[in-house]
Amino acid sequence: xxxxxxxxxxxxxxxxxxxxxxxxxxxxxxxxxxxxxxxxxxxxxxxxxxxxxxxxxxxxxxxxxxxxxxxxxxxxxxxxxxxxxxxxxxxxxxxxxxxxxxxxxxxxxxxxxxxxxxxxxxxxxxxxxxxxxxxxxxxxxxxxxxxxxxxxxxxxxxxxxxxxxxxxxxxxxxxxxxxxxxxxxxxxxxxxxxxxxxxxxxxxxxxxxxxxxxxxxxxxxxxxxxxxxxxxxxxxxxxxxxxxxxxxxxxxxxxxxxxxxxxxxxxxxxxxxxxxxxxxxxxxxxxxxxxxxxxxx
Numbered sequence: 001x002x003x004x005x006x007x008x009x010x011x012x013x014x015x016x017x018x019x020x021x022x023x024x025x026x027x028x029x030x031x032x033x034x035x036x037x038x039x040x041x042x043x044x045x046x047x048x049x050x051x052x053x054x055x056x057x058x059x060x061x062x063x064x065x066x067x068x069x070x071x072x073x074x075x076x077x078x079x080x081x082x083x084x085x086x087x088x089x090x091x092x093x094x095x096x097x098x099x100x101x102x103x104x105x106x107x108x109x110x111x112x113x114x115x116x117x118x119x120x121x122x123x124x125x126x127x128x129x130x131x132x133x134x135x136x137x138x139x140x141x142x143x144x145x146x147x148x149x150x151x152x153x154x155x156x157x158x159x160x161x162x163x164x165x166x167x168x169x170x171x172x173x174x175x176x177x178x179x180x181x182x183x184x185x186x187x188x189x190x191x192x193x194x195x196x197x198x199x200x201x202x203x204x205x206x207x208x209x210x211x212x213x214x215x216x217x218x219x220x221x222x223x224x225x226x227x228x229x230x231x232x233x234x235x236x237x238x239x240x241x242x243x244x245x246x247x248x249x250x251x252x253x254x255x256x257x258x259x260x261x262x263x264x265x266x267x268x269x270x271x272x273x274x275x276x277x278x279x280x281x282x283x284x285x286x287x288x289x290x291x292x293x294x295x296x297x
Contacts, residue, residue: 001038001039001040001044002036002037002038002039003017003018003037003039005039006028006039006043006044006047009044010044010047010048010051011047011048011051012047012048012050012051017047020047020050023060023064024064025046025050025060025063025064025067026043026046026047026050028040028043046067049067050063050067053066053076056077056080056084057080057083057084058076058080062076062079062080063076135224135227135228135231135232135235138224138227139224139227139232139235139236140235142222142223142224143236145216145222146215146216146219146222147213147214147215147216148214149211149212149213149214150169150211150212150214151209151210151211151212152165152168152169152210152211152212153165153168155210156199156210156212158184159182159183159184159186160182162182162183162184162186162197162199162212163179163182163186165212166179166186166188166197166212167179169212170190175190175191176190176191176192177189177190180194184199185197185198187217193216194216194217194218195214195215195216195217196214196215196217197212197213197214197215198212198213199211199212199213200212200213
């Protein structure tokens with residue numbers, strides 16, 4: 001079939017068909033007698049697929065990768081979804097600003113500097129609660145980057161066994177790890193970041209199980225400087241002491257009358273100490289377990 005027929009069957013204009021050919025998305029055969037293009041049913045299906053993906057605003061380079069088989073359609077769709085979600089967020093912010101402009105009496109009432117600051121920092125336009133969530137995410141990611149825990153496959157009783165456990169963990173998780181000091185408190189680097197490690201033991205059904213707790217040597221480098229110190233302190237407390245907080249909010253607040261007696265205060269202190277101890281034990285032995293897993297070299 002010729003290009004006019006391909007246009008009718010695919011819904012793609014002749015100009016776009018020629019453009020897709022130049023971009024390498026389509027390679028129709030040629031009639032040996034007149035050298036005219038001849039389109040097959042498979043070419044029509046390819047044009048329809050291109051049309052479908054372009055309606056999703058997928059870039060031509062991604063479509064070309066999908067057609068060539070170097071990129072799977074599910075992966076391409078996942079990438080495009082992220083792009084569309086980000087664009088949707090930006091459009092929602094633009095709509096919010098347009099709504100504010102409709103309430104202005106004129107240009108003189110427009111605070112241009114304030115609006116530009118809000119546009120540069122999305123947190124300022126998202127409100128107080130969203131700002132706290134935005135900062136908490138940065139604090140939580142910072143804490144996860146600063147320390148992680150893993151369980152070695154074998155006992156760790158010598159510096160050599162400690163180094164072997166670190167190397168095995170790095171190999172299993174595709175990490176670039178270099179031991180700079182071999183000891184029972186070794187020092188090492190992961191992707192150039194300096195860490196130190198300690199070995200801890202916990203009992204599981206009466207059997208001692210070793211865990212290795214790794215922490216960066218310069219945690220100050222991971223402090224999110226754009227988060228206010230007081231807010232960062234409160235969010236770190238909540239991040240690590242969420243269990244005592246939940247216990248207090250859900251079990252004790254509805255029973256404040258208990259605090260009218262010394263037995264109630266004793267119960268409160270006992271529960272908070274127990275919850276704090278469990279939180280500390282969880283942080284020490286299992287916090288961010290296998291947290292470096294899957295990071296590239």
